[in-house]
Structure formats: C-alpha cells, structure tokens
Amino acid sequence: MTQTPGRRERKKAATRQALSEAALRLFLERGFDQVTVAQVAEAADTAVTTLFAHFPGGKEALVLGDGAERAAALTAAVRERGPGVSILDALQAFLATRGPYEPNLSPEFRRRTDLVVRTPALRAHARTLWTGNEALLAEVIAGEAGRPAGDLSVRVLARYVLEVPDLAALEPDPRRALETAFDHLRRGWPGF
Structure with missing residues (x-):
C-alpha cells in the first residue's frame, strides 16, 4: 500500500x-x-x-538533476534485463531511450536535450553525471557476469560505456553513433 x-x-x-x-x-x-x-x-x-x-x-x-535517477536506472537496466539479453544489449537499449537517442521525444524534452547538447557547461555536467557511475556500473557488471569485483576488464568496459553518451550525442545521427559504439564494445568484450 x-x-x-x-x-x-x-x-x-x-x-x-x-x-x-x-x-x-x-x-x-x-x-x-x-x-x-x-x-x-x-x-x-x-x-x-x-x-x-x-x-x-x-x-x-x-x-539535469543530481544523477540519482540515472544511477538507479542504469543499474536496473543491467540487473533487470530479460532472459538471454546480454549486458551490452541491455545498456544499449537503456541509452537508446535517453536524450538525443530517443527518436520520439516530446517537443519540450527535445528542447531540453538540444540545450544540453549545445551548452558546454551542461554537456560537461551530463558527462560527469554519467562517468560518476563508473564504480557502481563496474560492480553491477562484474556481479552479473560472474567476474571478480575490481576486474580491470570490467572497469574499462564500464568506463567506455559511460563515455558513449557524450561521444555519440555530438554526431549528426546520434542513434546510429550509439549503435556503432556498442558494435565496437561487443567486439572488445564478447560475451558481455
């Protein structure tokens, strides 16, 4: 209740x-x-x-808020993914619903997203909010993948995943850039 x-x-x-x-x-x-x-x-x-x-x-x-919602949603995307869904597929699907990657944004949210992308201080803050989740995401990925906590490969993967939003948002086709980035990640971390 x-x-x-x-x-x-x-x-x-x-x-x-x-x-x-x-x-x-x-x-x-x-x-x-x-x-x-x-x-x-x-x-x-x-x-x-x-x-x-x-x-x-x-x-x-x-x-942009304080990042608490972002951290919770990011970890939930990994922990609550469906059966047979890889960690990287779950993270890509999650990011595809955010900001410049979502194709069906309301006009108000589109204006907010455009403001963030074109304002250096907001972009820098958004990047900080994403990358501030590195340790948390690495811990969740390690747990879900059966890897030891602190595994360098998992930490590197978490860092790269969290850099994708900033990198892909600036491309002419952010959604396609998101797909390309995750294609590269899958090649570097098969099985994730």
Whole structure:
C-alpha cells in the first residue's frame, strides 16, 4: 500500500518543479550562460537559498538533476534485463531511450536535450553525471557476469560505456553513433 505524500512533500515537489520550469524557460530564452541562479529563483518566486536547498548542484542540476535517477536506472537496466539479453544489449537499449537517442521525444524534452547538447557547461555536467557511475556500473557488471569485483576488464568496459553518451550525442545521427559504439564494445568484450 502506497502512502500519499504529505503536504510538506507536495510543497517541496511543487517548488522543485517551479524552479526547474523557470530555469528551463529562462535558459531557452536567453541562453544558459546569460542566466543567473538569482534570476531563476526570482522567476520561480523563491529565494536563492531555497534554490540551492533543492538543487545543491546549482544551475546545471536545474536541468539535469543530481544523477540519482540515472544511477538507479542504469543499474536496473543491467540487473533487470530479460532472459538471454546480454549486458551490452541491455545498456544499449537503456541509452537508446535517453536524450538525443530517443527518436520520439516530446517537443519540450527535445528542447531540453538540444540545450544540453549545445551548452558546454551542461554537456560537461551530463558527462560527469554519467562517468560518476563508473564504480557502481563496474560492480553491477562484474556481479552479473560472474567476474571478480575490481576486474580491470570490467572497469574499462564500464568506463567506455559511460563515455558513449557524450561521444555519440555530438554526431549528426546520434542513434546510429550509439549503435556503432556498442558494435565496437561487443567486439572488445564478447560475451558481455
């Protein structure tokens, strides 16, 4: 049985949403680098301290979050893959539903994705969010593949997988670039 969030949780969620929406609107209108956190807070009718309470990662986190959802979804893609689905197939399928790889993005999400891809600070933050999961992904891959924890080959594979989003996003056809990258990974790590 799930509990309905209390008033306090609903207010926090509404504030987070208002901040995120105000930030995206301002970033799209003026450009990411031309907007301050004070302007975002003002547009959302909150204080700067409130903004940082909800988004301690600052401006980049307003668009990309803190990475917790990303880490959970990434590990779930490996752990919860179907029978007979390889680790690399599961990771490719997972990435194919994200950002510039998803062919059926809503117009709002497409604008957000384009903003991230064309803004160096956001791209760098997105890359940091991905690569920050290296140890976690390596641990999950090792466990699923029956490899020892800390296996260098698994750590290298995890690092390469997590670099793919940044590399492929800049290509003229990001989805095709994603496929190409995973074709190379499969050749280097057969059986994964």
